[in-house]
Amino acid sequence: MIALHIVPDAFSPTECATLRSIAHEAPARDAGLVGQTRDHNMRRAELVWLDDVPDTGWVMDRLIDLVRVANRETFDFDLQDFAESPQLARYGADRQGHFDWHADIGGGPLAARRKLTLVTQLADSGAYAGGTLEMWIDSHIRSAPLEPGTAVLFPSFALHRVTPVTEGERVSLTVWAHGPAFR
Numbered sequence: 001m002i003a004l005h006i007v008p009d010a011f012s013p014t015e016c017a018t019l020r021s022i023a024h025e026a027p028a029r030d031a032g033l034v035g036q037t038r039d040h041n042m043r044r045a046e047l048v049w050l051d052d053v054p055d056t057g058w059v060m061d062r063l064i065d066l067v068r069v070a071n072r073e074t075f076d077f078d079l080q081d082f083a084e085s086p087q088l089a090r091y092g093a094d095r096q097g098h099f100d101w102h103a104d105i106g107g108g109p110l111a112a113r114r115k116l117t118l119v120t121q122l123a124d125s126g127a128y129a130g131g132t133l134e135m136w137i138d139s140h141i142r143s144a145p146l147e148p149g150t151a152v153l154f155p156s157f158a159l160h161r162v163t164p165v166t167e168g169e170r171v172s173l174t175v176w177a178h179g180p181a182f183r
């Protein structure tokens with residue numbers, strides 16, 4: 001059974017505002033796919049990697065705690081590390097931001113080790129239209145809560161997407177916990 005773990009208030013309103021500011025002020029890159037390829041029909045967003053931003057270690061500390069609790073309470077995966085930087089993603093209506101159905105586990109050396117995905121909603125739900133994070137869990141499509149600061153954790157092999165943003169901008173924080181291959 002594929003599980004979903006939701007943590008309301010994983011980040012405070014002030015922390016969400018700080019992360020949104022970083023997402024707009026730090027240098028951003030066009031979002032790619034596993035293997036550094038780009039396909040704007042599949043994904044259209046701008047990314048800021050937090051390892052490139054000074055004084056953001058507190059974010060990773062929080063993410064580690066969130067993953068530790070969720071893994072203990074819900075998943076019980078063999079997790080070993082966080083081999084990739086957390087990313088802030090901006091999906092703007094000006095670019096029809098979206099990310100079509102995909103799984104985070106992939107063929108690259110890091111993506112192949114992804115076991116658990118954590119996505120935190122940072123934008124106020126009224127700041128955009130569309131941009132819903134949907135996960136295909138247990139043959140049902142479920143939408144992530146829209147409340148800022150809410151973290152959603154799910155297995156990296158679960159199909160999910162961000163629907164096209166039609167107004168405003170969706171901002172989120174994502175990180176992956178890594179471990180040995182699933183058996």
